[in-house]
Structure formats: structure tokens, C-alpha cells
Amino acid sequence: MTVAILGAGMMGEALLAGILQGGRPASDVLVAEKRPERAAELTERYGVEVVGNAEAVKRADTVLLVVKPHDMGTLLDEVAAAARPGQLFVSLAAGITTAFVEARLPGGVAVVRVMPNTPALVGEGMSAMSPGSHTGDDHLREAEELLRSTGRVVRVAEKQQDAVTAVSGSGPAYVFYVVESMIEAGVHLGLPRDTATELVVQTLVGAATMLRETGEHPAVLRERVTSPGGTTAAALRQLEEGRVRADFLAALEAARDRSRALSSGDPV
Numbered sequence: 001m002t003v004a005i006l007g008a009g010m011m012g013e014a015l016l017a018g019i020l021q022g023g024r025p026a027s028d029v030l031v032a033e034k035r036p037e038r039a040a041e042l043t044e045r046y047g048v049e050v051v052g053n054a055e056a057v058k059r060a061d062t063v064l065l066v067v068k069p070h071d072m073g074t075l076l077d078e079v080a081a082a083a084r085p086g087q088l089f090v091s092l093a094a095g096i097t098t099a100f101v102e103a104r105l106p107g108g109v110a111v112v113r114v115m116p117n118t119p120a121l122v123g124e125g126m127s128a129m130s131p132g133s134h135t136g137d138d139h140l141r142e143a144e145e146l147l148r149s150t151g152r153v154v155r156v157a158e159k160q161q162d163a164v165t166a167v168s169g170s171g172p173a174y175v176f177y178v179v180e181s182m183i184e185a186g187v188h189l190g191l192p193r194d195t196a197t198e199l200v201v202q203t204l205v206g207a208a209t210m211l212r213e214t215g216e217h218p219a220v221l222r223e224r225v226t227s228p229g230g231t232t233a234a235a236l237r238q239l240e241e242g243r244v245r246a247d248f249l250a251a252l253e254a255a256r257d258r259s260r261a262l263s264s265g266d267p268v
């Protein structure tokens, strides 16, 4: 079973690394990349063969489309003649609908839409997948199995993909932003930068592991940290005054709206 990755940028490379770490041999993976220096880097780092888009599609059973949304139309027009019925195309681009991909490929090609995230790079990705209009269970299971090698997978209705993009697709960036802000605050309070970084990163890993392993609601876990009249209550009061919760709501609405705009071909 050969998998081709078309578009080996940030997300494409994260998927490539996750898929290989998940146990798939490099000889079963093809990557399409135009720039020779990037191709050499990928071959050296992962031992994968780098070929052109059309050749990758001809040789693959499953094709992962990981170019930017506004490059998707051109890419599909380029590879459509190489695609064949029975193949599975998985689009991982924000805002690109299964209907958009299906309309540009021959009939009989199965299309699945997925919103992944970059923690796929370390096998801790979160992917949400939706079937196209003529995607059978076998193809869905195939996509699911592939993505499971990069982390967790859920199935969602395609109309929920804009919200998913706002939550888990872009989500790692919000977490990194919070981490960055906490490190800077620690430095402001006089801690050496490397100490502040270690404190914050381990706090994040510990808190995330507690959420996953206890299954408790985050509000319950937060209450357990918040001693009456103590330090946490003082900090949380400040965050409430800063309207951080309302800002998250507005931020995720903005991401959802941008995903919707990308589906109607809104340019960069």
C-alpha cells in the first residue's frame, strides 16, 4: 500500500514523520516536492523517495493533499489525469470541501476530508475526518488507520470541519502562545529564561496528562489548584478582568470564519 504526500511543508512533514514513526516503511511512502534542496533534505532526513506530483499520484494507492488551500485547484488540475477510480484522496487543507476535490478528479475516486494538527509530528496529533459523497467504509477505515499512526482520530460531519479547524487544527498555536506568555511572565518575575521554560513546559505536560488520565472536567482540576484566598485565585481574577475567556470565544469564531472564507476561495 503506497502513500503519496503532495505538499511537504509544515503539516506535510509532520504527517510524514508521524506516519513513519507509526511503523510504515519509508519504501511505502512517496513525497512530491518541486524544490531540489527541500527534496534532498526530506530524503536525507526520512529516507523517502521524492518524485513529481503526477508520478506520485500514478504510483500511490492513497494520496494526501497537504498544499495551501489556494494551491489546491492548480494541484488537482495537474494530477487529475494521473488519478484512477478506486484510489483514495485525502485532503488536509483548511476550508477545502470534499465537493471541491471530487469535482476536479475522475469519478470513482474516493475523497476524505481531514483536519489534522502539527503534534502529528510526535505521534500526538488530533485528526477529524469526514467522508465525501461516494466514499465507502473501506476507504474511511483506510484513512482512519493511516491517521491513527499520527495520533487520535474522530469522525465528524463535514459541516463541523470549520469549527474543528478553529479548535484543534489551529489549537496548538494558541497553546504555544500561552506557553510563550507564561515564560515571558516568569522572566519578568526574575527567573532565568531556561528555568522559566522548564517550569512552564513541564507544567503544561503535567496538566495535559492529568486532563487525559483523570477524565475530570478542567474546571474541577482548576478548583483543586485554587486554594481559598491564595495565589491562584489572585491570578485567575486578573485573567477574568482581562476577559481572556471572551477573547478565546472571539478568537475561535475568527478562525472558524476564516476557514469558511477559504472554502469560498477567499485569497490570502
Ligand SMILES: NC(=O)C1=CN([C@@H]2O[C@H](COP(=O)(O)OP(=O)(O)OC[C@H]3O[C@@H](n4cnc5c(N)ncnc54)[C@H](OP(=O)(O)O)[C@@H]3O)[C@@H](O)[C@H]2O)C=CC1
Pocket (backbone or CB within 6 Å): 006, 007, 008, 009, 010, 011, 012, 032, 033, 034, 035, 053, 066, 067, 068, 069, 071, 074, 075, 092, 093, 094, 115, 116, 117, 118, 169, 170
Ligand atoms: N500548519 C498546520 O498546523 C496545519 C495545516 N493544515 C493545512 O495543511 C496545508 C499546508 O499548510 P502548511 O504545511 O502550514 O503550509 P506550508 O506552506 O508549510 O506547506 C505547503 C507546501 O506545499 C507545497 N506546494 C505548493 N504548491 C505545490 C504543488 N503544486 N505541488 C506540490 N507541492 C506544492 C509548498 O512548497 P513550496 O514551499 O516550494 O511552495 C509547501 O512545501 C494547508 O492547506 C493547511 O490548511 C491543516 C492543519 C494544520
Ligand SMILES: O=C(O)[C@@H]1CCC=N1
Pocket (backbone or CB within 6 Å): 094, 165, 169, 170
Ligand atoms: O492556519 C491555518 O490556516 C492552518 C489550518 C489549521 C492550522 N493551520
